[in-house]
Amino acid sequence: MKINEFFSSFIKIHVLHHCLKEEIYGAWMMVELEEHGYKISPGSLYPMLRSLEQKGLISSRDEQDGKVKRKYYKITSKGKKELAEAKIKLKELIGEILE
Ligand SMILES: [Zn+2]
Numbered sequence: 001m002k003i004n005e006f007f008s009s010f011i012k013i014h015v016l017h018h019c020l021k022e023e024i025y026g027a028w029m030m031v032e033l034e035e036h037g038y039k040i041s042p043g044s045l046y047p048m049l050r051s052l053e054q055k056g057l058i059s060s061r062d063e064q065d066g067k068v069k070r071k072y073y074k075i076t077s078k079g080k081k082e083l084a085e086a087k088i089k090l091k092e093l094i095g096e097i098l099e
Helices: 005-023 026-035 040-056 077-098
Strands: 058-065 068-075
Touching: 005 026, 005 040, 005 058, 005 068, 005 077, 026 040, 040 058, 040 068, 068 077
Parallel strands: none
Antiparallel strands: 058 068
């Protein structure tokens, strides 16, 4: 699946949603997205995570787990605000186009 600009927005909202619930890492997020029908490559996902972090919507920390070094992401207060606003807009849009 080609990640066009619509899907990339859906994926960003999906990432924020999970970063609100718990800390996530890239490989986990890829599997989660795939289960929801989004096949995204690391080459698309990691730049997206970086850009969300640069915008101050998520923050990261590195953790060494044996030989694997992982970056864990969680939502920031700015991210929470943005997600809450996106949810209101989504609800409105879904109400109009799907009902
Ligand atoms: Zn999900």
